[in-house]
Amino acid sequence: MMQSGLINVLKPPGMTSHDVVAFVRRLYNIKRVGHAGTLDPAAAGVLPVFIGNATRLVEYLADADKSYRAELTFGFATDTGDDTGQVINSQPYTRPNSNQIKEALASFIGETEQIPPMYSAIKIGGKKLYELARAGQVVERKARKIIIDDLSLVTESETGIVFDVTCSKGTYIRTLCADIGHRLNCLAVMSFLVRTRVGSFCLEQTVTLEEIAANKEQAIQNxxxxxxxxxxxxxxxxxxxxxxxxxxxxxxxxxxxxxxxxDYQKNFIGIGREICQSEDHTTLTPVKILSPDR
Incomplete structure (x- = not known):
């Protein structure tokens, strides 16, 4: 029987999300592997990886809210929005005080719009934006609606701040850092990022690639x-x-x-939809059945 389930991976910095999928694919010798929510190569943190028939459930986590801890550094801007990119502008700044920082962070809470960065995987005209950016092209991007549920200051220094954010899918923390800097009349970039949660999957419960390799079966969750x-x-x-x-x-x-x-043996079968017929009874229609992999 082929393995099926999910792994709450601690993605290390320096690897792409695709690299992690490739690692899992080789380790378990299985083709059907996917992940929920791409992380930037320089970022670390929670990356849920699905294997076998469980890949059919990726969509149910794709819309989940996410939490991050990020470091913002004042004084310069890059083409990528983080400190791995080429510096395109720098300027002296007056360091904002704690109240100004907290007020700026609070102003982003709620429903807002964000323009995706050029260095992102969004496709325009069949081309990914980062492919166009690497070719030296800059195209107009439409603002997207995002929701920021919480944004709070963790610590501050002479050169920047560390903050926690909980937000909807599609939120770019690199862009948020630049926007926070703009609100504070400073250039700013993201200099560190760790994703601490995706839906119900938390950082404290992740497993490293080394731990997965050491105990393949134990790493898989239902x-x-x-x-x-x-x-x-x-x-x-x-x-x-x-x-x-x-x-x-x-x-x-x-x-x-x-x-x-x-089922009657308490094995997970899949997802069904109820279509109400009366106050007590309903028609239950299968939506997604996870048959055992063969």
Missing amino acids: ADKVLTHIPAILLSEQESQAVKNGRSICCMRSGADLVKMY
């Missing part, structure tokens, strides 16, 4: 760990067989739209 926000229902043997074969069934209503389905 696929349903990605669905902690969805209620669960237990099906009978007959009901389990029906949904595995793609048939809808009539069952007691849970009151949720999507549910995690478990």
Whole structure:
């Protein structure tokens, strides 16, 4: 039986997210590997990696909110928005005080818009922006709606600040650093980034590549760990067989739209959708069935 599940990887700095996927693919000798939420090569932190049939659940984590700890350095700007890029501008600055910094951070909380950086994987006209940037091209990018749930100061120094942020998918912390600097009348770049959380997957529970290689089986978590926000229902043997074969069934209503389905032996089957028929009963339709890999 082929392995299936997910690994809460601690991505090290210096590797791309694709590099991590390639590492897992080679280690487990499995082709079906994917990840949720790309991390910049210089960044570290939480990178959920899915293997086998669990790759079909990536979409359920792709929209999850994320948390980061970032360091911002004042005084210069780069073409990439972080300190790995080429310096394109530098200028003296008056260091903002603590109150100014806190007020600036607070001003970004809520729904706002952000222009993606040129060095990103967003495609325009079939080309990734970073490919165009490396070719010396700069194209107009449309602002995207993002949500910042929390943005708080951790520490400050003469040269910059460290802050924690919780935000929606699609938020570029490099751009946020530059925007914070602009709000404080300073040039600024991101000089350090670690992702501390993706949905329910936290930094404290990650495993390093070395730990994964040392104990491959123990590193894999059950696929349903990605669905902690969805209620669960237990099906009978007959009901389990029906949904595995793609048939809808009539069952007691849970009151949720999507549910995690478990068979009579408490094995995770997949995801179903309830279509209400009455106050107590519903039609449960399979949405995504995770058949065992062969």
